Every structure is written in C-alpha cells, then in structure tokens.
Amino acid sequence: MSVTATPIELEDVHGAHNYHPLPVTVSHGEGAWVWDDEGHRYLDFLAAYSALNFGHRHPDLVRAAHEQLDRLTLTSRAFHHDLLGPFCAELAELAGKEMVLPMNSGAEAVETALKVARRWGYEVKGVPDEQATVVVMDGNFHGRTISIISFSGDPVAHDHYGPYTPGFRVVGYGDAAALESAIDETTVAVLVEPVQGEAGVVLPPEGYLAEVRRICTEHRVLMVADEVQSGLGRTGETFACDLEGVVPDVYVLGKALGGGIVPLSAVVADGDVLGVLDPGSHGSTFGGNALAVAVGREVIRLLATGEPQQRARDLEPVLRDGLAPLLGHGLVGLRVRGLWAGLDLDPALGTGRDLCEALVGRGVLVKDTHGSTIRVSPPLTIDRADLEWGLEQVRGAVGDLVAAAG
Template sequence: MTGTVEERQDPRALEAVHGAHNYHPIPVVISAGEGAWVTDSSGRRYLDCLAAYSALNFGHRHPEVVAAAADQLGRLTLTSRAFHNDQLGPFCAELAALAGKDMVLPMNTGAEAVESALKVARKWGYDVKGVPPDQATVVVMEGNFHGRTISLVSFSTDPEARGGFGPFTPGFRHVPYGDEVALAEAIDETTVAVLLEPVQGEAGVILPPPGYLRQVRRLCTERNVLMLADEVQSGLGRTGRTFACEHEDVVPDVYILGKALGGGVVPVSAVVADSDVLGVLHPGQHGSTFGGNPMAAAAGRAVVRLLASGEFQERARLLGERLRVGLDALSGRGVLAVRCTGLWAGIDIDPALGTGRALCERLLARGVLAKDTHGSTVRLAPPLVITEAEIDWLLEQLAAALADLSR
C-alpha cells in the first residue's frame, strides 16, 4: 500500500483505494448520528437533509427501532425461510393491515422488491390473465428509477445507468410519465402491469400531473392490468401520507416498499398485495435467505407501529408546507423551480450559477447535507423528526449557499 501513515488511516483515502468507484460522495466522513443530525470524524455536526434517500424517515437511531433491533439481536437474528420465526408472521400481518392488503412478500432491498413484483406480475399474467407463455409485457415510465440490477436498468432511460451493461432484459415498454394517452396506447393484450413511482425521486422529485394516478388506476382496472406502485422512496410518511398514492385516493394492486421500512437499522423491503395477486407464488418459485429474517421483521414491526398513529405523516405534511413556502421564496435568487410534496423537495438551480454538486458543497460548508441529481437539481429529504426551527435554519443556509455561488 502506498501513501503516508495518515493517508492509509484516513477513511476517505482507504475508500478511494479499496472501494469500487461507483459513487461520488460529498466530501464528509460521518461517524455518528442522532435524530436529524450527524457528526463527522472531526466532531462537526450537520443537519442531514438527505436521510439516506428516505431510508431514515424516522431519523438516525430512532429509539423505538433501535430498541426493537437490540432486543432481537440478543435473541435471534437469522433462521432462513426454511423455518418459521416468531417475528415474521406478526410483521406480515401488521404491514398488510397498514397497507389494507392481505399478503406480504418480504425481501431485503428496494431493487429486490421491484424485481420480485415484476416476477409476480408476469406469473399473474400467465396464470390468471392468460397471457401466452413468454410474451408478458410491462409498461414503465420515462425518467424512472427502480434500482440498479440488470433487469431494472434494462428499462431505465438514463444513459449513465445503462451504458456498458447490455444486453438488456426484454419485455418493457416506455411511455412519458404523466401522459395518460400514451399509456392507454401502450397497453395491449400482453400487458400484465404498469410500473410507476407515484413521485419520481431520482429524477428530481417529479410530481405527477393532477389526476394522473387516478387515470392510471382507471386504465389498469379497465384493461385487466396490475398497477404496481414503487413507493420505496415516496412511501411510509415521506409525502405527508402513508403512501403517496393516497394523495389521489388511489389504491394500487401492488405496493413496493423498502428503505424506511427498516428504520435505518437493517435493510427491509416488501411487496404488499392481495392474495389474488401474491397467491400466484408457490414454494420453490421465489425466495431469499435473508428476506423476512427476525432482525428485519422486528425492525419493520417497530416502523409499522411508528406509522400507525399518523403522527409522522402529519409532521411531514405540516413541516413540508413550511419547507415549500420557504423554498418558493428563493425563486429568482438562483432557484428556477421547486417541486415539493411533504418533506421532499426537488430544487432546480440556475445552471449559470453552478451545478447541483457545487450547491451541495456550499451547503456542506454551512453544516447541511444534501445531494444533487441530474446536473442542476438538488434534493432535500430531511428526516421526519426535523423541527420547525431546523427547517428555518435549513432555509437560511440554503439562501446563504445560493448567495455564495453568485459571488
């Protein structure tokens, strides 16, 4: 190994040498976290306004989630699905009740949950709808982000996500997000599902046109097609409702959940649907060694309990409105557009002022962690435990960072 002793001991240097370069992190080394705040290795504190892409909806080390995980850690961590465990059944029942569905297929990561939902949709298409073998198609949205597996990047429209990874998985059709006419035209007798994010997160917190989700629901019902809602980022309180689909009183056939479902403690994801959909799976047709493990189920149960009262959904709604008003006030001061739903915002900054990355680095210097996407867009998704005073402080730092860029 080359370099000085100090360089060899520095976490950033070690990551640069030994870690695959598939991320471009903001230059901060986080060593501790509590609530909406993290501390770096030098002892400086930052307001976390990314919340691990919504995986930390309830903040760092939420005491109820940590207590549930710690208790489980002292008893049982893994059995595999070869056996039952005393946490999985209650977790499935409680999550199904939260979603108003019958059944839960537990997995680990969001990408696994999306892949699982696609497998279920194809199986449903063949077994229930009667699509001829190997002809099932799924309609997806332009600008989508559902994960990084080969199948999921196969229908991405982001050249960076796709470049160099072909050949790609067939069976997907793209339509513009928000275009109900194009969606209607894309559905035919081979279509088994429409997959969409109720809010496109990675694309920059892109909100659907009013009424669009209802139109998707109507089309899926009329054409005998499953509506798959990827609520990995938008779900579990982030937008001010338990699920983003609820803003239009829409119930999809399948909820795809992840990130916040593990409370920021362990990876937990799930496909949630009624038995007429998930019931197409039979033993040996799908599985995961770690999916539904006791640790994951215990953490997931704690998250469901946190959501049951509606407190976090209401916090996201009220504090999100405060955030939106403050962000709108920055229009004309380097901000070209703001999209906000609950405590989730996409901010397009004037490219003449700088890149989204440049703004995030100015925010870092002022004690705020945020992340850019697609060049000139910055995403804000603070934990739902953030306070009014912290929202106001965030807005002050954002205004100051924009002023820094303009100098």
C-alpha cells in the first residue's frame, strides 16, 4: 500500500489487529483536549485509562522531559545515574514505604510483584519450593502476559494462549469469606484491585479492603494492591486503598506515574518484602531509566501537593450528578469514585461501542469495555466547565439512542 494512504489505512494493513480503535486519528493534544489530523477537536474523557491523569503535555512534565533529554536518557542498571536514588526515595515517601523497584509497564510491575511474593513465600514464610499460591479476584485485569492471563476470566484475553501458569486461585471480588477460605499454608499473596477498572469501574463493598487487610495479616499473606489504574489521584486519594485507610504490603503502580509521556511503573514495599531480591534475580534494561524517572519525580511532586487528589474529590459530585439522571433512562448501572465512572448502557439500546461512536460525533472520546459498559476518566486537570460540557454530550448521546429505540 502506498505511504500516501491515510494513517488508519496503513495501520489496518501493516499493524496487528489486537485493538479496535475508534475512527479518530489524534495528532496533538493540550490539557483535556485533543485534535485529529483534520483539525477537529475532541474532549478526552478517557485519559489513556488514567495514564494521562495530568492531561496532555502538562507544562511541568514536558519541561522535566525536555531538560532530561538534553542531559541523559539511559544508562541501564549496569551503572548508577543521578536521578534513580532520589526518585526511589521520593516515591517511597509518597507511599509510606521503604523501597521501590522501578519497571516500565503495569503488566511488568504486576509480574514483578508476583515474583517477589513467591520468593518471599519461599525464603521468609517457608512455603515448600514450587508450591506457592496466590489468590486473585474474578473480573480482574492485571495485564496481558502469559502468567497474568492464566488467571483471567475474560475469554478474549485468556483463550488460546495455553498452557497456562499454575499457582493461582480465583475467588469472587468483594467476597471476603471466599477469600479467607481460599487461603492455606501455601498462600503467599492476595492480588487485588481496589477498584476494578477494566471490568467497568467496579467498586468493592464497603469495608471489603479492610477485610482483605485483616485476612492477610492474620494468615501471614502479602496484600498486593494493583493501583495501576486506581492510584495516583484518580479516586480522590493518592491511592484507592486510602479510601478505607488500608495500607497494603505491596503497591503496584504504573500509567500516571509516567505522566503520559513515558512508560514508568513500580513495585513499592518495605525492605522485608523487596529485600528478598539480590543482584541478578530480577531486572530490566529500561527500568528506572533517567528520562522516565525525571518525569516520574515531577509526577510525585505534583501529587505531594495534594491538589490533583483534591480536584478529583471536588469534581466527583459534578460527575455523579451529571450522569445520575440517565439511570433508568438509558443507563442500567452507574458507578462513580473520584473522577472515574463506569456506565452500563441498556443493551436494548445498543452496545458500548455504539455509544462511543455516537460521542465521537459529539466531540467526546471514551472507550467501551465488556459489551455495554463504558468508562469515563477525564484528566484530573479538566476544567469544571469542560467536564459539564462533556457530560451534556453523554446525556445527549444516550438520549439519542433512547429516541432511536422508540
């Protein structure tokens, strides 16, 4: 195909079809807004699944990246560089922990946490070798590596990739009794999303995270909180676990940590957990690279002010009030936590994809998940007026589907 073809046509022919994007080709962005290659403007109501918590091209983050590009981008961990130590110290302080292991993607960080938990189980807890088990939740989404999809209940992510990694037990999300029943002397960790993002912003029952914490403590099991989507301000707190005053043994972070500029993830825990690693037992060429942690340090600085978290708290009622009138009038379900919402469209009106495509025509970008559900997660920096305008478009698009259904 000629290179004069459109970007979408070239991607369709030469790119693997592992995504089904909406027919919009974004060329640049600023704050909560993006423009396509034909000059049309759209309100970004997805924020790259929380990777863009601070919006597109946040000036402080762009400045940090530019300054670092002029100095140093990568050494690998074969040598020290002057930003890694400060980054680890600052992120540890933000999380109230002692140690940080930087990686790149969220899935890498989850895999790292699983490896650390198993090693901790063998070397500290005394689980017999090769027998460690980890309890996970139905409806989970932790990434797409072989081990992670081995315990996924989503057939699209799971099927036809076997043989699968053993050692995982799946229990119902929100069912503390089932969780406790699944734990035995081989259990080394419980892996839980404080809010299940990919599942549609599924909220746990009140008090559930505190029960998970209690169970893990009583059974000497690591509580591993996957805060890749829910963390770093999205829910109105630095971590979603903070909403219940819960402190896990291990935080898994990603997405927003890289400021929407570079991939950056991390496992954060105390020394009695991360201290089980020694030289050569784990690593990553790009993990903790100078460019990424320069941006990450600026993200930490922004979060340390508390302003992004407060903004999510302040805008939560605006988000809820803007969507609540649709319940029973096109929506059959609605869940809101901070500046994050899951909307369940009445299947009789169409699919989530139908609603997303209708919103493209109204200048708003969102993405569907699991059939009839869409997620709303605009940048935490969004202006209230822009948020209200976007919600007006959602109400209009749902209203159009209701009218078309008769």
